[in-house]
Amino acid sequence: MAVKLNTNYLKSFINENELSHIAPSCKAALDALHSGNGAGSDFLGWLTLPADYDKDEFKRIKAAAEKIKSQSEVVIVLGIGGSYLGARAVIEALRGSLYNSRFKPEIYFAGNSISPTYMNEVLSLVEGRDFSVIVVSKSGTTTETALAFRVFKKLIEERYGADSKNRIFAVTDKARGTLKELSDKMGYETFVIPDNVGGRYSVLTAVGLLPIAVAGCDIDALMAGAKAAMDELKDTDLNKNACCKYAALRNILARKGFSVEMLVAYENFFMMMNEWFKQLFGESDGKDGKGLFPASATFSTDLHSLGQFIQEGSNIIFETVVQFKNTDNDFFLENDADNLDGLNFLSDQNMSNVSEKAFLGTLLAHTEGGVPNIILELDKLDEFNLGYLLFFFMKACALSGYILGVNPFDQPGVEAYKKNMFALLGKPGYEADKAALEAQIQKLNS
């Protein structure tokens, strides 16, 4: 298996009998997921996607990516939440956090905020440079994305006239919605967000794959990795299913009073994967007053900022560490004849070896400090392993939600702020709420 679960450092935190107690819940969760009898089972498309994805569309994605690359110095990807996090996470993981300084075409994610400053910044990046737009929205009416799309659509039309339709690519509903309608009318090429795949589980649909392919990543290998995970992570015996066991462990730790799960990696390129993970688990777990708060850190960087808290602060955290055992990008540390900085004890070896010792030293220090550590081991970060890991996390998240007793596929709480915002902005249909909210604000501020 491409992802191995190392529980050796959990021994002082979790007893074997705790695992046997939770095993029936895990089996029930697996059964519910595989049989499609659990909560939210209209949204299980991601579970078989690595095998039954649309092969023709997959070819179109690769062709569109080549077209976009050849015609663009800059690509703007418009989308929010699950409509951008997966793509950005995979691109940075595989091509580095400094992608835009090192590769072409530059790729910027927008349509994910209501900041005028950011809008102006992104607009300045396409001044005098050829660009294309990928817009990702199931309905076409998501406020942040649709607002930005208005702006970029107009700009493309002013710049490219009749050729505009070749520079706009839409990932949206297969048949309905304003973005699909507009795309058909204007002649944009479209790609499908399947009805049975929710936003945070959509990284292996066109939502993720199109931008990922534009960035030059091998999406065949990515899907192959996910397919391997799909095939391998089915056993109901916890000791033969790392994915299910990870779901069990995080629930056991939650029940023991740990309320924050911190995802950790020792690589800058994993930073946006952390953000993807936080949406996946936070939005799936966090309902009915339950759920582990999802946090993240990049070590050793953040050992110099959050390390003190983890080691000696409130004892509410456990860590899930993603460890890469090898790398294709190692760096040899040379000896320094002067050794003024006293660092020769680190030299004459690869940097990855120093990083591994930092990992081990931290592991021992944090567990000693009362912080449980779950370790997920991968051979290295490449398309295959990352595809495996993405599927591993999505399945673990679904199972974990079932064990927790929530629907891991809905997000009812996201509507609350939108409803208020629409009312305050005078959206048609929300008139009654507007007056009530304004009165509430006035009362609170008096």
Place this chain on the structure above:
Amino acid sequence: MAVKLNTNYLKSFINENELSHIAPSCKAALDALHSGNGAGSDFLGWLTLPADYDKDEFKRIKAAAEKIKSQSEVVIVLGIGGSYLGARAVIEALRGSLYNSRFKPEIYFAGNSISPTYMNEVLSLVEGRDFSVIVVSKSGTTTETALAFRVFKKLIEERYGADSKNRIFAVTDKARGTLKELSDKMGYETFVIPDNVGGRYSVLTAVGLLPIAVAGCDIDALMAGAKAAMDELKDTDLNKNACCKYAALRNILARKGFSVEMLVAYENFFMMMNEWFKQLFGESDGKDGKGLFPASATFSTDLHSLGQFIQEGSNIIFETVVQFKNTDNDFFLENDADNLDGLNFLSDQNMSNVSEKAFLGTLLAHTEGGVPNIILELDKLDEFNLGYLLFFFMKACALSGYILGVNPFDQPGVEAYKKNMFALLGKPGYEADKAALEAQIQKLNS
């Protein structure tokens, strides 16, 4: 006052009598801080720095920044923890999160990890391009920074020969340490990390100011803002001192069982400020088994990832929202004749107005969902206001630590992992620990 505290949305969470109960602790904290009688009082330099900073060095910082700008396409800043977070946070806040795509010289932060991949990435950025290095380390022996400095120093010497000394700038101890010694020997220009200013409180020393000036920010205005905060935030009456009241409120909420403080802003440019805040408060609070876990989010972006959890998940979070009332970079939303996306209810107004309604709608939704919201209001984000906010947070952090009953200026827990790491790497002097740790690892893995 440049930072106003809005507590109108806390009414259902905190009673007036709770504030009067904590007031004596706040007064004691202020007295201890101002008199220098509290814990860690050897590290109070930051408290008067906006007035008594070294004016001659300040001039040298500006001159060095001009020199660096004129001779460099790329600037590499080497430092970890407090030796890079403040600089990066201020640069992104004032110049945007896309600084490197929009401005010259490009500025990259390194020496803050042990990742060989990241090292290779940063090295690729200086290939064939003129560059300078700013190295920030009090001792010169911090592993991550010193390792990277070895590499970049060698590269500069190979590339520039005798002119190397004009391309390396060191921010370090005023008299001792390997970096100071090396700098004096080689003829690098040096700047001082004062003995009485700890890393996380050092943003307004050369540590922060030199990179900030290189990025084209007005460091005079930044210091003037901090000076205003220094002068204004002294009152022992909580209702006349927003800084002290904020420290009181977060302690009250912590005692009520909220264990996570989430810093929130509605601007992408604030993302690294969040990271700076997390080190400041996490490292100051997180000891003796205490402290609020520091988290962060950027809205409305993360309302589509963390919003569900905040609204309906475990009730352990309160939010501290930094609100900018105005902006110099607004964006006018035009009407669309077709209105296919149905967004015309948002048009014919500035985007900042839509953002304000998102803020209000979220505020009402989250407080309704049981999440207390503290609001810090600023007129806008510019050098003056940011300088004020930096000082506001540092002073609030110090006061908050005293109210919590910890030393807000030390970080004893950071040594635990370093000690293990050095032993495992065979650093001279750690031989005894090495065998014990290796035996422990073997036992855990058997």
